[in-house]
Ligand SMILES: Nc1ncnc2c1ncn2[C@@H]1O[C@H](COP(=O)(O)OP(=O)(O)OP(=O)(O)O)[C@@H](O)[C@H]1O
């Protein structure tokens with residue numbers, strides 16, 4: 001029996017360009033179960049953010065569509081919270097107020113003021129940020145801002161957490177800390193997560209499945225790798241683990257042999273390539 005939670009079905013998208021429509025994604029199919037952690041990996045410009053933005057409801061698929069618990073998704077909603085690479089906190093609000101804004105939006109009329117306060121603090125505690133409730137974004141570090149962004153997304157109690165390179169702008173140590181926090185939180189809350197990453201180790205460490213995308217134009221899913229490593233996962237123990245290293249090398253092979261990055265393409269050339277691909 002399948003318990004598909006989120007389904008991408010034949011998702012294609014054409015972006016308008018001066019030289020005609022540009023097919024960024026072509027027939028992307030993916031089924032995700034409740035509580036699954038899925039990473040999207042692929043070369044720059046292949047269409048990872050576009051996939052995420054379609055699931056978020058920020059872009060409309062030209063063909064195909066998204067089903068969440070059997071219902072079609074075509075606009076943004078709080079049940080699909082997004083965390084971007086660069087935090088999108090409001091600079092004039094404190095840590096607490098940034099999370100409060102989202103909580104009020106989602107839970108107005110459902111939670112009392114006290115319940116809201118407890119819920120905001122609970123989520124900031126999950127990311128270890130209760131010590132900086134009254135600080136504004138410019139008074140905390142990049143990693144801390146990212147933590148607040150994650151707390152804000154979690155506080156919306158989303159069915160699906162969408163993360164677009166959430167740790168991409170952080171140094172390696174902070175990144176490792178946040179990966180560990182995210183694994184703990186996910187173990188506790190069982191969120192369904194789609195995370196985009198460029199980092200092979202991050203993908204293997206965090207994911208249940210790694211979805212590897214082909215290069216564009218008309219990018220699609222090339223291969224899907226199951227990551228059956230037991231949880232909780234420990235980065236140090238895994239460094240010497242044969243299964244871990246095998247998975248890692250499968251992703252590397254996909255990226256650097258099967259989908260070797262071609263030079264950046266200009267839209268005109270891309271359209272020519274696309275036409276060729278369609279003929280073939
Ligand atoms: N609004 C748009 N209009 C036209 N083309 C677009 C638009 N958004 C994305 N594209 C094109 O679609 C393709 C996929 O872009 P996307 O941002 O999804 O890539 P990505 O895999 O997220 O890349 P990166 O890893 O660099 O973030 C690219 O060729 C990009 O130029």
Ligand SMILES: [Mg+2]
Pocket residue numbers: 048049050164
């Ligand atoms: Mg992107």
